[in-house]
Amino acid sequence: MARPIGYDPKEVLVNAMNLFWEKGYESTSIQDIVAVTGLKPGSLYNLYGNKEGLFEAVLDTYSTMNLEQVEEVLNGSDDPFKNIESFLQEVVVTTISNKKTNGCLLVKTLLVVPHKDKKIQEHITVIFAQVEALLAKTIQKAVDLGQTTVDAKQFAKFIITTIYGSHVYYKSDDDVGILRQNVQFLLDTLQKKEHSNTAIALT
Amino acid sequence: MARPIGYDPKEVLVNAMNLFWEKGYESTSIQDIVAVTGLKPGSLYNLYGNKEGLFEAVLDTYSTMNLEQVEEVLNGSDDPFKNIESFLQEVVVTTISNKKTNGCLLVKTLLVVPHKDKKIQEHITVIFAQVEALLAKTIQKAVDLGQTTVDAKQFAKFIITTIYGSHVYYKSDDDVGILRQNVQFLLDTLQKKEHSNTAIALT
DNA sequence: CATATTCTTGAATTATGATTCAAAAAAGAG
DNA sequence: CTCTTTTTTGAATCATAATTCAAGAATATG
Known part of the structure; x- marks a missing residue:
């Protein structure tokens, strides 16, 4: 009855996502998208x-992909501590x-979307909260099993903070060491261990 | 002999700095600056x-202001550990x-400046490195005094990472608690103490 | 195969914003 | 007071990019 898409x-x-990702919202023109x-x-x-609507759809795509991946890793095994470890390595x-x-x-x-753009900001905030909740749940499991004694919610926030920070840091100094180091600090703190000074191995 | 400025x-x-800061480089027009x-x-x-030249001058202004402040705090007293503490509280x-x-x-x-803009990126990287170096020096002093046993350079990186991350986190969730908590985690790790679960007081 | 319906096209329009430049203004030297 | 030099002005220009829309294309149904 009608022409199909x-x-x-x-x-x-x-495709649009990859472009926005690489160039940022403002620097990506509709021509580029075309x-x-x-x-x-x-x-x-x-x-x-309009452009903003397209971008919101892109954010949905991106966050769905990410959430799925995070969920998969955090539920990867029966051992919550191992899962947290895998998650952190995955992030690296x-x-x-x-x-x-x-x-x-x-x-x-x-960090960049103008203030007016409350809609997009809130959109992102919600997604962040979802990842954090997933993480907190896994940490709580570890606590319940006696694998750690941290406050699950607090520590989830700390991990998320470190991940954000690593993204920024790595941008200014692309030494892979920093990423591994930060993960190691997190794991040590989680276990209240002496910091080992040896970076974890990558899979 | 000639008209003075x-x-x-x-x-x-x-003034230009405050505007760029609030709205971001791309979203600030020359009209706005005018x-x-x-x-x-x-x-x-x-x-x-041109606009980019103006922005570089703005970055200089910003970083000079910041570096001076950081230096002042990190050399504020004879006690390096206290100075690190003050620095972290100052950041909060x-x-x-x-x-x-x-x-x-x-x-x-x-995070936002397009790839092409190598000049600006490098400019920022240099400033970051300066702050980190200042911090590492202070931590090393603390180590020398037996106040902590961490690797000074490594831990400086970790602190910087956490600060970056806090900026991002706070943007998505303006709960002041997270900022204090993160600082507390850092101080605990620095001292290898049990995490206290009580946020540090603000001055 | 005619028609209704929906999708596609891309040039034209509109909007925004960076940059230029010729003319006007200010100050001190002679 | 005139002239030289430098700064200031802001409308005009140039460039880029978002958005619209009327005409064309594709499909299934009757």
């Missing part, structure tokens, strides 16, 4: 209303492989 | 060449009072 909406969003997605301006505006690996695109899209966006 | 160059830079500085476009271009206070302007201008800029 001639593209994969998922693919469009992933170039990477193949869709013409009219189609894009038809689909998403991801940060390194994201180098070109400058760390986390959400962090970047949060 | 009719403004205070320092004041111009501080509005807050009182200088007309022609004068601005005369002085700084500053982060809170900066709320409106979204954390550190340098962090924000680093």
Whole structure:
């Protein structure tokens, strides 16, 4: 009855996402989006209303992908401490492989999106809170098993803070050592161990 | 012999700085700068060449101000551990009072400035390294006095990472508690103490 | 195969913002 | 008071980018 869409909406969003991620919201033009997605301006505006709408859809794509990955790692085994360890190592690996695109899209966006843009800010805040909640739940499991004695909620916040910070730090100094070191400090603190001075191995 | 300049160059830079800080580089137009500085476009271009040149001058102003402050606190007393403590508390206070302007201008800029802009990126990297070096020196003093046993350089990096991260975290969740908590974790780790669960008092 | 419906196209429009430049203004030297 | 030098002005220009829209294309249904 009607002309069907001639593209994969998922693919469009992933392509747009990668571009926004690399160049940032302000520096990415609709022309750029047209170039990477193949869709013409009219189609894009038809689909998403405007640039901001497209960006919100991109944020959804990004955060869904991330949340799924985090959830998978944090529930990877029966051993919560191991899962936290895997999560932290995963973060290191991801940060390194994201180098070109400058760390986390959400962090970047949060710091930059103008104040007016409450909608986007709140969107991101909600996603952050979800990741933190997942992490806190896993830490609590570790506490229940006697693997650590930290305050789960507090320590989840501390971990998240360190991850944010690592993204920034790595951007200014791309020495992989810092990433591993920070993870090691976190694990040591979690276990109240002496800091070992040896970086953890990467998988 | 010639017409003298009719403004205070320092004041111009501080005004421009505050605007860039609040709105970000891309979202600040020359028109905006004209509005807050009182200088007309022609004068601005005369002085700084272009928008990027102006921004570099702003970065200089910002980092000079910051470095001076950091140096002052870290050399505030004969007790290096106390000085580190004061520094961390100072950071908390500053982060809170900066709320409106979204954390550190340098962090924000680093994450956002397009790749091409190597000059600005390197500029910021150098400043970061200076702060870190100051911090490492103070920690080393503490080590020499037997106040702590951490690796000074490593721990300086960890502190810096946490500060970056706090800026981001606080942006998404303006609960002051997180800032104090993170500082407490750092101090506990520095002393290898049990984490106390009580936030440090603000001055 | 005609038609209704929805999707696509991309040039045209509108908006915004960086930059230039020729003319005007200010000050001191002679 | 005139002239030289430097600064200031701000409208005009140039550049870029967001958004619109009328015409064309594709499909399924009757």
